[in-house]
Amino acid sequence: MIANGEFNFIARHFRPLAGEGSLDLRDDAALIPARPGFELVVSTDTIVENVHFLSDDPAETVSRKLLRVNLSDCAAMGATPFGYFMNVCRPPDRDDRWFESFAAGLAEDQQLFGIHLLGGDTTGIKGPLVLGVTILAWAVAGKAIRRTTAKPGDNVWVTGTIGDAALGLLARRGELPDPDGFLGSRYQLPQPRLGVATAPIVHAGMDISDGLLQDCGHLASESQVNIIIESPLIPLSKQVKAAGADYWPLCLTGGDDYELLLTAPPQNADALRQQAAAAGTDITRIGRVTAGTGEVQLLDANGEAIELAQRGWQHF
Incomplete structure (x- = not known):
């Protein structure tokens, strides 16, 4: 029953957000085709209730912040994002209505930034809401911006x-x-x-x-x-x-x-x-x-x- 509940939860809220490579969120992993001349940039961030967002923040701003802090990492490296994986540790006080708004926020920013959901994981938690995104982006081979290359005179x-x-x-x-x-x-x-x-x-x-x-x-x-x-x-x-x-x-x-x-x-x-x-x-x-x-x-x-x-x- 727990597994069916999890799969139904994913199907209701997150399958509509899935895109190319996600296999419709029906398998254990995504398939990302290679892109010649580019390097795959991967970055991940976790946000925690009452550490990175407040309990009464609207669900749609929580989901959009979750995406955007990861998009910011892509921006810093000069990379173009295309998809993301998301992990949700769901406490019992977050109901389906809250996650409907959460998913609506994701859908809005997916359209704005041209990205889609590739997969992830969901689990229950007896504690605060914990959310994680791992974002994937393409950078032209050898052209990613690094922290290690500042030069005197810059x-x-x-x-x-x-x-x-x-x-x-x-x-x-x-x-x-x-x-x-x-x-x-x-x-x-x-x-x-x-x-x-x-x-x-x-x-x-x-x-x-x-x-x-x-x-x-x-x-x-x-x-x-x-x-x-x-x-x-x-x-x-x-x-x-x-x-x-x-x-x-x-x-x-x-x-x-x-x-x-x-x-x-x-x-x-x-x-x-x-x-x-x-x-x-x-x-x-x-x-x-x-x-x-x-x-x-x-x-x-x-x-x-x-x-x-x-x-x-x-x-x-």
Whole structure:
């Protein structure tokens, strides 16, 4: 009876989302045909109730966030996503009506981003709702953007605005005014910046999930360079500015931005701006790469170093 319940659950909610290679979700695995001249990019993320989303977040925003944090990884590597696997650990308090909305959110973003479900796994859990996606994408062979290839002399760039999601979580908890709902929406629905990062315009990159400063540290460490960030250049939304300067450290360390952090040589600045505009996002130069061994320095308007007590989100 348990197996039939699981299969019926999959058939009701997730079979309509299946596409090429999924075998209609009737087998134990998917079949992905090879694509000559490309490399398969695989990335996975897990989100947990009351860690990455709130219990009262609408089901359709939970499912879309689940997809989008994975799409952001593809964007950072300059890859084009086509399908995903999904794991659902379902607690007893999430009924069929909730999953109808959850699946509707997936369907909306599948159409928006041109992807489909390939398979996955479902199980019950006595605890919070736990959701995982493994996303598959194609990158031109030898052209995937890496964290390890930033070069001294590069400029450092970020897409969009920084800190919205960190303040959005406070807004969703009722701890910060959010009169137009912008901050809360940025926490609930990240915007994957697909189509911005491509080689050879971009040397290195990653998405910002653990906070701008901490992810700059990851990039600097992996590339064995130093990164200097000029704080006045960091792009902030009008809503973050309105919140006040007391929240500024949280904006740089709070995480969940899912914007892109990129390095590129100065001569590629115009091409990168044009590429970002074509992808529908702003992009801002915030600093530079220098020779070094993985250090990050944050400077104020006078070029003086700023020290913050915390650098970013810690998973453990």
